[in-house]
Amino acid sequence: MELLSLDLHPIFRNNRDIDLALREFLFRAARSGAEVAEIIPGKGTGQLKKRVIAFLAQKHIRKLYVRMETDATNSGRVLVYFSRPGAT
Template identity: 75%
Template sequence: MHPIFRNNRDIDVALRQTLFKAAATGIDVVQIIPGKGTGQLKKRVLAVLAQKHIKKLYVRVETDATNAGRVLVHLR
């Protein structure tokens, strides 16, 4: 995520493309690594995942308790 972290539109597009492609190919879990940093990128990732049309793709979102810079998305 870090090469595109300054542009919200690029973040949204990258996440959507990744999730739709993973769902179409039958992948069970997508790992997103926004990094630790200030937490702003992670907040943006979680905001995108909270969008109604994106929520339809997954069962749950899990933030890793042992690694604050990692988000796991369990797809349907």
């Protein structure tokens, strides 16, 4: 199974591009039937990661996925889990 991935390093300075990339990526991942997708804000100062988590916490975005977590082995990576089609 291919892991869907969004690396925010190239656009980390542009707030509008970040929001647009996150929105498009999450909708695409949800439609694809993927079980999990990764967002890579990087480690840095942690500000971009906080922004990603705040974005994911928005009520209308939260409806797209089941849960999200920071990767236990890589703090610069956020994993977003979707429900599988047909799963109970």
